[in-house]
Amino acid sequence: MSDTTRSAPQPLYRDPAYSVTARVKDLLARMTLEEKIGQMTQVEKNSIDPETVARLGVGSILSGGGGNPDENSPAGWLGMVSELLNAARQSRLGIPLIYGADAVHGHNNVVGATIFPHNIGLGAARDADLVRRIGQATAAELYATGVRWNFAPCIAVPHDYRWGRIFESYSQDSALVSRLGAAYIEGLQGEDLTLPFAVVATAKHYAGDGGTTWGTSDMIFPAMPDIGIMERTPFFIDQGDTRLDEATFRAVHLTPYIDAVKAGAQAIMASFSRWNGEKLHAHHYLLTTVLKEEFGFSGFVVSDWGGIYEVSGDSYQATVDCVNAGIDMSMVPYDYRGFISELRRAVERGDVPLARIDDAVGRILTVKLRAGLFEDPGIDDRHLQLVGSQEHRALAREAAAKSSVLLKNEDQILPLDKNQPRILVAGQWGHDIGYQCGGWTVEWLGASGDITQGTTVLEAIRSAVTAETIVDFDPDGIFAEEEDILAGVGLVFLGETPYAEGFGDRADLRLGQAEIALLERMRRRCQKLIVVLITGRPLIISEQMPLMDALVVAWLPGSEGQGVADVLFGDVPFSGKLPYTWPRHMNQIPRSEDSQRNPLFPFDFGLS
Ligand code: BGC
Numbered sequence: 001m002s003d004t005t006r007s008a009p010q011p012l013y014r015d016p017a018y019s020v021t022a023r024v025k026d027l028l029a030r031m032t033l034e035e036k037i038g039q040m041t042q043v044e045k046n047s048i049d050p051e052t053v054a055r056l057g058v059g060s061i062l063s064g065g066g067g068n069p070d071e072n073s074p075a076g077w078l079g080m081v082s083e084l085l086n087a088a089r090q091s092r093l094g095i096p097l098i099y100g101a102d103a104v105h106g107h108n109n110v111v112g113a114t115i116f117p118h119n120i121g122l123g124a125a126r127d128a129d130l131v132r133r134i135g136q137a138t139a140a141e142l143y144a145t146g147v148r149w150n151f152a153p154c155i156a157v158p159h160d161y162r163w164g165r166i167f168e169s170y171s172q173d174s175a176l177v178s179r180l181g182a183a184y185i186e187g188l189q190g191e192d193l194t195l196p197f198a199v200v201a202t203a204k205h206y207a208g209d210g211g212t213t214w215g216t217s218d219m220i221f222p223a224m225p226d227i228g229i230m231e232r233t234p235f236f237i238d239q240g241d242t243r244l245d246e247a248t249f250r251a252v253h254l255t256p257y258i259d260a261v262k263a264g265a266q267a268i269m270a271s272f273s274r275w276n277g278e279k280l281h282a283h284h285y286l287l288t289t290v291l292k293e294e295f296g297f298s299g300f301v302v303s304d305w306g307g308i309y310e311v312s313g314d315s316y317q318a319t320v321d322c323v324n325a326g327i328d329m330s331m332v333p334y335d336y337r338g339f340i341s342e343l344r345r346a347v348e349r350g351d352v353p354l355a356r357i358d359d360a361v362g363r364i365l366t367v368k369l370r371a372g373l374f375e376d377p378g379i380d381d382r383h384l385q386l387v388g389s390q391e392h393r394a395l396a397r398e399a400a401a402k403s404s405v406l407l408k409n410e411d412q413i414l415p416l417d418k419n420q421p422r423i424l425v426a427g428q429w430g431h432d433i434g435y436q437c438g439g440w441t442v443e444w445l446g447a448s449g450d451i452t453q454g455t456t457v458l459e460a461i462r463s464a465v466t467a468e469t470i471v472d473f474d475p476d477g478i479f480a481e482e483e484d485i486l487a488g489v490g491l492v493f494l495g496e497t498p499y500a501e502g503f504g505d506r507a508d509l510r511l512g513q514a515e516i517a518l519l520e521r522m523r524r525r526c527q528k529l530i531v532v533l534i535t536g537r538p539l540i541i542s543e544q545m546p547l548m549d550a551l552v553v554a555w556l557p558g559s560e561g562q563g564v565a566d567v568l569f570g571d572v573p574f575s576g577k578l579p580y581t582w583p584r585h586m587n588q589i590p591r592s593e594d595s596q597r598n599p600l601f602p603f604d605f606g607l608s
């Protein structure tokens with residue numbers, strides 16, 4: 001620090017003795033229009049360099065799914081984030097930027113982080129205290145790498161299992177979503193956001209993202225070979241239109257937001273979807289009248305990824321409409337320059353009132369001050385060992401056990417005796433960290449294999465059984481030798497391969513031919529056959545039910561496969577209950593009265 005800085009009186013906004021309101025007022029009065037618009041801009045980390053961050057006074061940088069540093073490790077993350085945080089401090093007013101990421105089941109982009117079950121599993125566990133503790137642990141792992149803003153929880157209330165984001169949401173039941181969403185927000189943000197290990201939460205996607213109608217999506221995702229997307233991909237229901245009257249829309253889709261606001265969520269992300277044909281990003285009534293005025297939300301609204309440009313082909317008009325509707329910060333991953341110049345022009349022409357800009361910036365600064373970012377730069381390499389710590393992994397294991405649901409158990413075959421002579425295990429899902437974690441793990445769409453540290457369920461089974469027990473594994477269930485030997489117990493792991501967002505929109509949720517063949521093959525081999533599903537949603541399995549002596553759905557349990565072994569061997573009793581009605585056949589999707597009356601398994605079902 002130079003002598004002049006030391007002797008100059010500290011500006012009011014830097015003095016924590018003043019109230020947040022006074023500090024925001026002081027800061028706003030010092031800012032140019034460019035600096036204000038800079039705060040309203042959120043850029044993807046690869047699209048900008050530190051010098052530009054400082055020059056434009058950019059408000060936020062994000063890592064999208066798979067937005068990882070070259071060295072994907074906790075230290076690599078801290079290095080990437082701190083370079084940008086330091087740059088923002090070099091800007092004229094030194095306003096800190098807030099770094100955001102999708103830590104939707106743990107700090108899931110980071111190799112070596114603890115991966116918790118996806119929310120569908122936590123909906124089955126029905127344990128608000130567990131969710132709160134997961135929020136805390138996730139916040140600690142984020143904080144350790146300098147990330148102080150999480151784009152979670154997703155508090156969608158889905159009704160159609162063909163949607164690729166079912167697993168991101170806790171349940172079909174608004175009250176349960178409300179309860180668990182609020183617990184997560186409280187865990188993430190802690191008692192006091194200014195204290196270490198607290199991270200800003202984002203309730204998303206506001207609102208009605210789970211209520212869209214099949215066939216109404218207008219998204220065609222472009223080919224992106226660098227992230228493995230080789231061709232243009234149409235979405236079918238993700239980002240579509242929710243067609244509901246206002247009373248139903250409020251009761252089903254808005255109640256969780258009332259509780260999220262009460263729980264103190266500091267950010268809310270707008271949904272790509274529409275409500276009765278109108279894009280949420282430009283929805284003044286829902287964003288401003290309802291959320292900010294009626295619900296009293298005092299944090300800020302962030303757009304979704306490029307979401308403002310989906311309301312209109314005319315980017316100037318889109319910017320004007322979304323900002324006026326109530327979007328405070330725009331996630332403009334790549335073309336932030338266009339956003340900045342168009343918003344500036346809009347203010348100069350009077351298409352966006354300066355009062356709206358001041359309100360948006362005031363909200364963003366309020367959250368930054370509430371989060372203590374001006375005082376605590378959040379660059380501290382002393383906490384890196386929290387990422388993937390034993391304590392957090394134990395919590396993920398507990399969560400995996402509590403989320404597993406026992407759906408069938410003939411002759412009480414489960415829990416298994418640890419002292420079996422031999423167990424045959426089949427199905428790649430039993431021995432694949434990537435599969436058991438699902439989408440939003442290291443890569444946006446997830447991947448297969450040893451993508452991060454963890455324990456597969458097969459490894460967990462091997463360490464659970466006695467030394468005398470032989471555990472044979474063959475992903476294809478062929479077990480070449482000893483064709484005539486009939487094993488006592490067989491375990492088949494089946495399910496879905498990873499996906500995210502509209503890439504998971506699937507018209508048909510029946511098991512594939514290869515999976516059915518595997519099941520039949522194993523049925524012939526084993527006296528008792530236990531099926532474990534690793535899936536992000538209910539699958540259509542009615543015809544295969546007679547082949548199974550026992551059926552467990554473990555959802556997407558995350559990195560700690562021991563949790564699943566714990567319930568299979570009875571170290572932990574089964575306690576999970578279905579967070580969604582399990583349909584009998586495809587024409588019970590979307591959920592309807594018939595599917596509620598005559599499902600394969602009802603909502604809340606689970607044997608113990
Ligand atoms: C998703 C959001 C996510 C954002 C940033 C969007 O495509 O809809 O849930 O937070 O990207 O990765």
Ligand code: BGC
Nearest residue numbers: 064065066067224227305444
């Ligand atoms: C996702 C991001 C992802 C990106 C890839 C977005 O829609 O939300 O997280 O990294 O697409 O382009």
